Amino acid sequence: MKQRSVLHLAIPLREPFVTSQGVLAERELVVIRLEDDDGTTGFGEAAPLESYDGVSIGAVIDSLRMGPPPRGAPPQARAAWELAELDLQRRRLGRPLGDPFNDQIPVNMTLPAGPPEEVAAAAAEGLRAGYSCFKVKVGLADDVERVGAVREAVGPWPALRVDANAAWPVEEAVAAIDDLAPLDLELVEQPCATLEEIAAVRLRVGVPVAADESITGVEDVVAAARLGACDAVNVKLSGSGGFGPARDALRSARDHGMAAWLSSTLDGPWGIAAALQLASSESLSLACGLATLELFDAELARALAAPSRGLMAVPQGPGLGVEVSEAALREVLVEEVL
CATH class of the missing domain: 3.20.20.120 (Enolase-like C-terminal domain)
Structure with a gap:
């Protein structure tokens, strides 16, 4: 049985990021963490940007509350769940997600x-x-x-x-x-x-x-x-x-x-x-x-x-090959939704 947590993050930018669509001072993300009974953990990330793709942080969080996002859920929510599952599976196997050809x-x-x-x-x-x-x-x-x-x-x-x-x-x-x-x-x-x-x-x-x-x-x-x-x-x-x-x-x-x-x-x-x-x-x-x-x-x-x-x-794994400390997560944590 996998345990899961959903984290709402807000990461400040060094300088405001200006495009034709407006100015961004911080980047909000949704991260899902899946943990198996043996303690193996997988992370997935949803990166909606409402001014760019019309998808809100709230819509992604809602899609992840009950488990795997349903059909018709925002693609960012589906991506987060898929990445967390793949990260978990490949960490068990000691392999990266893909088959990296170039370093x-x-x-x-x-x-x-x-x-x-x-x-x-x-x-x-x-x-x-x-x-x-x-x-x-x-x-x-x-x-x-x-x-x-x-x-x-x-x-x-x-x-x-x-x-x-x-x-x-x-x-x-x-x-x-x-x-x-x-x-x-x-x-x-x-x-x-x-x-x-x-x-x-x-x-x-x-x-x-x-x-x-x-x-x-x-x-x-x-x-x-x-x-x-x-x-x-x-x-x-x-x-x-x-x-x-x-x-x-x-x-x-x-x-x-x-x-x-x-x-x-x-x-x-x-x-x-x-x-x-x-x-x-x-x-x-x-x-x-x-x-x-x-x-x-x-x-x-x-x-x-x-x-x-x-x-x-190119990260060589296992899984995504990313290690983020709890302190680094807490620094940008807005809310632990689940």
Whole structure:
């Protein structure tokens, strides 16, 4: 018989994180802990972000109160339960969740939509730290100045992505991307809200287009391919419903001739560890957006090794390969729900 506890966490950010959707000062997460009779423990994490995916912390907690989330529960709740079960099972076996192929995964540095000079300074620091791929949040009036400042700070060779988080209607997206195109962009992520709108934009711009918020599983990947909406997809493990569904989405993208990568919605260490193992198992080549723990101001953020030279080490297990002390959990604990 498994014992379970559900923890509501709030992790402060070192600095407010600004996007076209607003400002985030702390990251709330829901963590489920399963403990077997022999004392083996597995952890799973739900990372909803209501301004991004429309799913509230309360909805996830409610879905986890009675045990395994029912059909139709938020995918983040299903992901948390699946990860906890997998972590528990694989810890018993002394194995990781996936079959890591690479010891390290290339990751991008994510830059919020702050004042151009501040964002450029952060990018320059990232370049010195060894990052070779940068993602800049856009969708505000000063996008050209901010992205231009970043390009000037990092020079001509690093890959530079921009992410609008669905900020633009079609005509604004086309105009904005045309304005940003001379800055040599690797891709523009989620310019509009729907796959149909993204497809319309892709027909009219010369920069590769990626879908993010519009991708929550295999069905969305298939729809994106059918519409010719994008060149690549950004898959979120929590938003897809777990390790297995995210893996299926990545493989579907490959089968349909689209590039794919994994990223975090400011996930905690359990979600990042699972995504690193999955990225390694699937041999993803695009830099993944998983170097976000360093944005947190809490001991819990140090549960995984920090990026080095633009690479993150893949946890080798057992299970997720994450050990978080009780003190680190208490530091950010809002409530132990169960």
